Amino acid sequence: MTAEKPRVRFAPSPTGDLHVGNARTALFNYLFARHHGGEFILRVEDTDSVRTSTDSERRILEDLAWLAIDWDEGPGRGGAKGPYHQRERLDLYSHYLKILIQAGCVYPCYCTEKELEAERAELIFRKMMPRYMGKCRNLNDSERKNLADQGREPAYRFRIGTESIAFTDLIRGAMKFDAGAIGDFIIVRSNGIPAYNFAVVVDDYLMSISHVIRGEDHLSNTALQLLIYRALGFKPPVFAHHALILGKDRSKLSKRHGSVTVREFRERGILPEVLLNYLALLGSSLGGGREVCALEEMITSFSLDRAGKSGAIFDEDKLKWLNGIYIRQGDLHSLTERLLPFIRAAGYHKVDTLDRVWLERVIDAVRGDLSTLSDIGDQMDIFFDDRYVLSGEAQRLLGKEQALTVVRALQEGLEHPPLSADNSYRRIIEIVKRKTGVTGKNLFMPIRAVVTGRIRGPELDKVFAILSPASLKHRVETAISGLSGINR
């Protein structure tokens, strides 16, 4: 590791929403930078003219901000090594392309995409590794002129030798590749836009990136990039390739596995700090057996040594479990604040007119049953008469003879003169118990069922304290008339 402060980067391409795998890469880079007091740079790799969209870029930046991953240099923040969009760095790439051409490391290739595709198909058919066979590798000047005269715009390919490429990966150790197995690859497309491997090398070098931390899927790209570093005479950064996030079938996590973008989890009501916490936990260990871990602690304890070498399956159960912990342990005011959009989405359009103190009591009562913020609507329903409904389970439970007796006693108990909200619950339970002689589960479950319409939910004393006496009475009455009808 270098003695100076490290400079790392996260370089998304704005071709869709931020994938959790990429978010994890961003987090690793961020944690690495913060842990070592270095700099974290954000660079937008927008060289794919057809798939890139400014909307995607906006959304990725939003997602990063939502996760509280902030960058020291990059879009919206500036910096000495900009610009931070590859599209604005085209002259830089053409400068280094010229150098490579002059050095004879690169040659123009006039093959059309159709021709290349045919070659690839042929190789695959013959069960060989699909790679460029070097058709334009040794063209002379007149041949080139000929092709150019046909109106063909050349792409530029890097001339691969037979040397072997070795480097030390910070996570994986000694790594060795054989250049012979690789075909000459394109570094600048026929439209003049650089290809990934070339742009990355130029940018990482010019931006003084000291450590490249990225997914294992880039391992073989590293060999190509190292070749370019060598040809340009650049000192390469230190590389670290972490394992990927896998789906249930152990293949790279992708759309068909379900939710995969940061935005999807956000919309499903996963807390940003939980997603971060989980991503840090996945495929690594926070050390000391810690699982629930705030960002500050992650920064302190972060180490690439702990990054796992094998892929880790994304476990939504554990994510939800972690989310539930944060929901239960967090501050009630901020929880309420974050819940508001989800309450609105559940159809409570007038949530802002609700009494905030009352709302917070409701949230406090149900937070124990929430695993995601989007569960709130369903859990809140029991406190609103127009949403109250006897579930099938509750009806079944109330269908029992003894249950009906309890409910009738409850009805009588509610007839007693208004009591203070604080002790009404205990008094009513006392009355019902005395009248029926029923105790325990047989006493509480019927009461829970009529009052909430469900067989599970918040603690009953809280429910009684929140619900108005009128609602209570109304629910019991309608339940009784309904049930008696069924029984007869």
Place this chain on the structure above:
RNA sequence: GUCCCCAUCGUCUAGUGGCCUAGGACACGGGCCUUUCACGCCUGUAACCGGGGUUCGACUCCCCGUGGGGACACCA
């Protein structure tokens, strides 16, 4: 197909030659608490891929096999 990477409970992992009768977490089962479901607490089931070495001693080191994954675009 070729190259590369990886390999501990179902899942995420601890374990860096003796502390391992392999520890923790999620999930699952049981119990306790709450005169209720849940929460919480306690507890159970469950793993070192196989074969060779190296060593007094291998989950840990080496080799082979097997299995899984990744890469192989004028995408990044």
